[in-house]
Amino acid sequence: MAKLYFYYSAMNAGKSTILLQSAYNYKEKGMETLLFTPAIDSRFEKGKIHSRIGLSAEAVPFTDEMNLLEYTESYRTKHTSLACVLIDEAQFLTKKQVAQLTDIVDKLNLPVLAYGLRSDFRGEPFEGSLYLLIWADHLSEIKTICHCGRKAIMSARIDAEGRPVKSGEQVMIGGNESYIALCRKHFKGMA
Template structure:
């Protein structure tokens, strides 16, 4: 039975690296996969999905109006898919998460989603909230705070490294804009 998986973590936990390793494992065994990532994240010039340790792969890009059920089931009908892997899954709409569940339930294709659980204010992303609610399996990947505790929060920082507590939920950036922290140090940074 195919399942819908949600691998979640703060930034710098290796979500993209883990996705790329899973894709490699399927492909090494001669199985066909389909990779997706959010169209909103256009930072990478070489690959659609790129990890901080230098691994990368091409992928299709989804926007809020992408019908994942239609796109993936059509591709699956042409040549059977062993797995669908989605990076930046926090940017899925709730409807797209249900489409992913339908792919697992009706098309029999496992869907592995990788993304952030919360934003820079500690609020759930809509896609992450839906995944936490309906995924068959939830897997927390671990990042480490500077104190050694598990990092669960994403602190947005300005150019001078100061904490930012206001703004749009989505602002694309890497280590130049975000720091993964434990909850204690996240709260302390915002209270300064």
């Protein structure tokens, strides 16, 4: 029975690495996967999922307007060995797209593995993450650590000098130069 899985964490926990390993495991067994990544992620090559440890794979870039159910249905007619759908940076999904993921599971009987941040740099939920936390069949936290050694559950935005940024647009694409993972205590201490 297919399920919707949401794997969440703070920044730099290895979400993309785990996604790529999952895709590899399916392919090693002769099963095809369909990978999605947000079109707004401009850090690397468009249409590719990259991990910080150097792994990468081709993926379909999605926008807010893309219907993931329709795309998956169409893809499956040409790729009959499709066994799983994987979503990178799932926090950028819309509520409607998360509902489409539930339809991929419930109507097409395909498992969906979504990987993303639980909250933004202000400690507020992303739309995609909020609805994945509510509608996913299975939730799993991917753990990372704060500089103090505690479990990091927050992602803090920093400027070029490493100082906390507390205001701005919710979405700003960046990596280690723009975000750090912190425990709640240190996240609150940055206020």
